[in-house]
Amino acid sequence: MRLSRAFQPMLKETPAEAQIVSHRLMLRAGLVRQTASGIYAWLPAGLRVLNNIARIVREEQDRIGAQEVLMPTLQSAELWKRSGRYDAYGPEMLRIRDRHERDLLYGPTNEEMITDLFGGAVKSYRELPQTLYHVQWKFRDEIRPRFGVMRGREFLMKDAYSFDSSYEGAVASYRRQMLAYLRSFQRMGVRAVPMVADTGPIGGDLSHEFLILAPTGESGVFYDASLEEQDWLAQSVDLDDEASLEAFFGRVTGSYAATDEMHDATKWETVPAERRREGRGIEVGHIFYFGTKYTESMGISVSGADGAPFFPQMGSYGVGISRLVGAIIEASHDDAGIIWPEQVAPWRAAILNLKPGDQATDAICETLYASAPDALVYDDRADRAGVKFNDADLMGHPLQLIVGPRGAAAGRVEVKRRATGERSEMSLDEALALIASGT
Amino acid sequence: MRLSRAFQPMLKETPAEAQIVSHRLMLRAGLVRQTASGIYAWLPAGLRVLNNIARIVREEQDRIGAQEVLMPTLQSAELWKRSGRYDAYGPEMLRIRDRHERDLLYGPTNEEMITDLFGGAVKSYRELPQTLYHVQWKFRDEIRPRFGVMRGREFLMKDAYSFDSSYEGAVASYRRQMLAYLRSFQRMGVRAVPMVADTGPIGGDLSHEFLILAPTGESGVFYDASLEEQDWLAQSVDLDDEASLEAFFGRVTGSYAATDEMHDATKWETVPAERRREGRGIEVGHIFYFGTKYTESMGISVSGADGAPFFPQMGSYGVGISRLVGAIIEASHDDAGIIWPEQVAPWRAAILNLKPGDQATDAICETLYASAPDALVYDDRADRAGVKFNDADLMGHPLQLIVGPRGAAAGRVEVKRRATGERSEMSLDEALALIASGT
Numbered sequence: 001m002r003l004s005r006a007f008q009p010m011l012k013e014t015p016a017e018a019q020i021v022s023h024r025l026m027l028r029a030g031l032v033r034q035t036a037s038g039i040y041a042w043l044p045a046g047l048r049v050l051n052n053i054a055r056i057v058r059e060e061q062d063r064i065g066a067q068e069v070l071m072p073t074l075q076s077a078e079l080w081k082r083s084g085r086y087d088a089y090g091p092e093m094l095r096i097r098d099r100h101e102r103d104l105l106y107g108p109t110n111e112e113m114i115t116d117l118f119g120g121a122v123k124s125y126r127e128l129p130q131t132l133y134h135v136q137w138k139f140r141d142e143i144r145p146r147f148g149v150m151r152g153r154e155f156l157m158k159d160a161y162s163f164d165s166s167y168e169g170a171v172a173s174y175r176r177q178m179l180a181y182l183r184s185f186q187r188m189g190v191r192a193v194p195m196v197a198d199t200g201p202i203g204g205d206l207s208h209e210f211l212i213l214a215p216t217g218e219s220g221v222f223y224d225a226s227l228e229e230q231d232w233l234a235q236s237v238d239l240d241d242e243a244s245l246e247a248f249f250g251r252v253t254g255s256y257a258a259t260d261e262m263h264d265a266t267k268w269e270t271v272p273a274e275r276r277r278e279g280r281g282i283e284v285g286h287i288f289y290f291g292t293k294y295t296e297s298m299g300i301s302v303s304g305a306d307g308a309p310f311f312p313q314m315g316s317y318g319v320g321i322s323r324l325v326g327a328i329i330e331a332s333h334d335d336a337g338i339i340w341p342e343q344v345a346p347w348r349a350a351i352l353n354l355k356p357g358d359q360a361t362d363a364i365c366e367t368l369y370a371s372a373p374d375a376l377v378y379d380d381r382a383d384r385a386g387v388k389f390n391d392a393d394l395m396g397h398p399l400q401l402i403v404g405p406r407g408a409a410a411g412r413v414e415v416k417r418r419a420t421g422e423r424s425e426m427s428l429d430e431a432l433a434l435i436a437s438g439t
Numbered sequence: 440m441r442l443s444r445a446f447q448p449m450l451k452e453t454p455a456e457a458q459i460v461s462h463r464l465m466l467r468a469g470l471v472r473q474t475a476s477g478i479y480a481w482l483p484a485g486l487r488v489l490n491n492i493a494r495i496v497r498e499e500q501d502r503i504g505a506q507e508v509l510m511p512t513l514q515s516a517e518l519w520k521r522s523g524r525y526d527a528y529g530p531e532m533l534r535i536r537d538r539h540e541r542d543l544l545y546g547p548t549n550e551e552m553i554t555d556l557f558g559g560a561v562k563s564y565r566e567l568p569q570t571l572y573h574v575q576w577k578f579r580d581e582i583r584p585r586f587g588v589m590r591g592r593e594f595l596m597k598d599a600y601s602f603d604s605s606y607e608g609a610v611a612s613y614r615r616q617m618l619a620y621l622r623s624f625q626r627m628g629v630r631a632v633p634m635v636a637d638t639g640p641i642g643g644d645l646s647h648e649f650l651i652l653a654p655t656g657e658s659g660v661f662y663d664a665s666l667e668e669q670d671w672l673a674q675s676v677d678l679d680d681e682a683s684l685e686a687f688f689g690r691v692t693g694s695y696a697a698t699d700e701m702h703d704a705t706k707w708e709t710v711p712a713e714r715r716r717e718g719r720g721i722e723v724g725h726i727f728y729f730g731t732k733y734t735e736s737m738g739i740s741v742s743g744a745d746g747a748p749f750f751p752q753m754g755s756y757g758v759g760i761s762r763l764v765g766a767i768i769e770a771s772h773d774d775a776g777i778i779w780p781e782q783v784a785p786w787r788a789a790i791l792n793l794k795p796g797d798q799a800t801d802a803i804c805e806t807l808y809a810s811a812p813d814a815l816v817y818d819d820r821a822d823r824a825g826v827k828f829n830d831a832d833l834m835g836h837p838l839q840l841i842v843g844p845r846g847a848a849a850g851r852v853e854v855k856r857r858a859t860g861e862r863s864e865m866s867l868d869e870a871l872a873l874i875a876s877g878t
Contacts, residue, residue: 001506005504005566007506007508007561007571009559033556033560035514035515035518035552035555035556036511036543037541041508041509041511042508042509043556043560044506047507047508047509065444067483069483069486070480070481070489071481072474072475072478072479072480072576073576074475074478074545074593076475079474092538094535094537098533099530099582104475106513106535113474113480116474117482120448120472121472121482122446122448130444137511137512141537141538143538154511154512
């Protein structure tokens with residue numbers, strides 16, 4: 001993308017309405033604009049981050065055999081009356097009446113709809129297990145939307161739903177999701193620690209929240225440092241083998257981790273002092289086993305091996321895709337701006353042309369840009385070098401390829417790594433190789 | 440995808456509520472399920488088609504320099520009051536009130552919002568032209584939704600908006616979109632003929648509808664056969680050169696094409712009889728120049744070269760992404776089912792295992808499937824051969840790779856091309872090469 005022609009508005013002033021750093025930086029760097037209270041439009045740079053996050057989540061869902069569908073945003077009230085949640089859900093549900101006076105709602109979640117779709121399609125235990133997911137906009141009419149996309153009203157979520165024949169099968173589905181989640185967050189370049197969450201009336205230990213560590217987090221967190229140190233991508237887990245899944249799950253739950261709500265001071269004492277970590281966290285995912293709650297209330301059964309109908313066991317698994325954009329910034333920024341982890345960055349690198357119009361400078365910049373125009377942003381604007389340095393730091397590109405007349409005359413490119421500030425000089429060929437390798 | 444484990448429900452009976460063939464086939468082949476009147480959930484196979492169509496549209500928008508954004512589904516009524524359309528829009532607009540009694544609406548289109556976003560970001564003629572697009576769900580509260588996704592209420596649309604300094608610039612933007620549209624539809628494997636459309640009070644000749652020819656189309660169409668014969672992908676058009684764009688546009692508009700509403704019998708007489716084509720068409724796109732209608736009514740100006748503010752010239756450009764899934768089926772099917780054009784097909788080929796459990800048959804099928812599991816559907820179900828043949832025809836995969844015990848023993852695969860019914864036999868290696876090449 002050529003910045004001179006891009007729809008990439010940046011703000012010099014700090015927007016007064018933004019209380020937290022991610023909200024300020026998302027507005028200043030031109031990632032989003034608010035269009036109504038708690039409702040945002042995604043500009044090109046922000047959309048690229050959103051898509052990168054969604055792509056990673058999809059790849060990890062596909063990897064564990066979940067199948068993607070796409071449910072609509074609006075749902076019939078009838079569906080929610082069948083589960084009993086229509087009246088139970090509070091004012092956060094946006095209720096709508098259409099021209100024929102039929103009651104609709106903007107889906108805040110999809111348990112009812114997926115259970116109904118499942119029931120219309122799956123008739124026998126032989127077709128189980130099934131895990132279905134979708135990535136779709138949801139709406140929750142928050143009384144006081146704030147913190148930008150972190151607590152917006154219209155938000156993008158991945159929600160998956162598993163259907164199993166038995167409790168043991170449901171546990172295996174849950175553990176596969178645990179792995180998919182840990183891998184997804186690690187691939188995004190952040191650490192999200194799974195913490196036991198309240199399971200409500202269902203009980204058991206099969207509910208976990210995933211929290212990204214950031215000082216502005218809404219929850220206090222206590223966890224064993226070993227949870228941050230594990231490389232989930234390197235773990236070999238056989239997805240079809242319950243024993244392998246159980247061993248993996250043990251490695252996760254064997255270390256203490258809890259939010260302040262669930263904190264157990266006695267257990268905490270058993271964690272060696274040097275491994276105790278306290279801080280704050282932002283919830284970006286939640287996985288949950290809830291058994292036959294919806295299949296039973298909605299009357300969705302399938303026939304078992306003995307011919308008798310039974311209610312499949314379910315779990316649901318959510319990731320806040322749009323929220324993650326803000327959460328990653330909360331965890332990864334400095335005074336100058338965003339520091340995008342490579343895997344979610346809107347562009348791999350920015351090319352900073354320090355003197356547009358200078359023939360040698362332009363030539364090197366164009367050669368760099370032509371090598372991967374879709375993955376690079378080229379700052380070809382007629383602005384001062386200082387503006388370009390500041391904007392590149394603000395936008396958080398992992399690499400800055402800086403080309404001025406002096407370097408260009410010598411065929412040299414200066415490279416700055418945003419995360420470390422480290423600078424080095426290299427030949428054009430080396431810079432091209434760097435772009436191609438991406439690291 | 441292994442069919443034995445897939446969420447791929449097929450219906451044996453023809454659904455009574457479906458009046459047209461695409462609706463029947465989409466339900467029978469398990470592409471969608473209705474969840475409320477005129478509202479559909481997309482199952483895995485349908486979603487793959489929807490994504491293929493959206494991908495082609497995006498690639499062609501990107502190719503002409505349009506930039507992707509993502510606006511929310513819900514909009515503030517205030518925005519529409521500024522343009523004067525809030526009261527003018529009829530009952531097709533879904534009006535919503537939130538918990539604070541503020542008026543929202545589910546966006547049926549985005550002229551107001553994009554104009555507002557543009558105004559907040561672009562201040563000078565130097566930043567023009569700009570074309571922004573998004574692919575987002577829209578809602579129109581049709582009084583009588585029907586024909587499945589062809590006339591649904593919640594539908595997926597690509598809408599683009601151009602902003603130019605001058606009428607000439609706006610015309611160039613319009614012509615670039617004309618090219619992007621012709622290329623997009625051709626890449627989808629269908630012919631959509633551009634027809635002059637009514638421009639309403641603005642006048643001029645800068646409004647075209649694109650109609651896919653199908654007997655069930657809602658409009659009568661009259662056109663010169665030459666419009667079907669041109670290969671738009673082969674045309675070399677310089678997108679930055681107004682003369683090149685004009686010449687291209689002349690090749691499009693030089694041939695007669697009109698819907699019955701705009702038909703001119705006198706002009707029709709001038710088309711040589713052997714090139715006259717009459718039929719019916721389904722509207723799948725609409726491009727429109729409307730000048731300063733929204734920039735002026737909403738007070739969005741930018742500063743010109745002389746420092747004086749002016750209202751940018753706009754156009755809007757829509758493609759009905761979800762509607763296209765139905766329209767393509769209307770144009771491409773037979774009595775046995777869907778005939779997917781390769782480029783939009785959910786999977787490139789189906790592998791039909793005629794005897795699961797037979798060692799040689801299973802081995803060949805697994806080898807084929809392992810070569811491209813994401814692009815293939817493997818019918819490994821314990822069903823009779825006849826069921827598999829029927830389901831593969833119904834689902835419309837471009838290629839069927841048929842493996843039975845006799846062929847497997849000889850290392851042979853039978854290949855059926857869905858579009859022509861042509862059958863041939865080949866070695867496993869040849870079949871693998873066919874999968875890799877895709878044609």
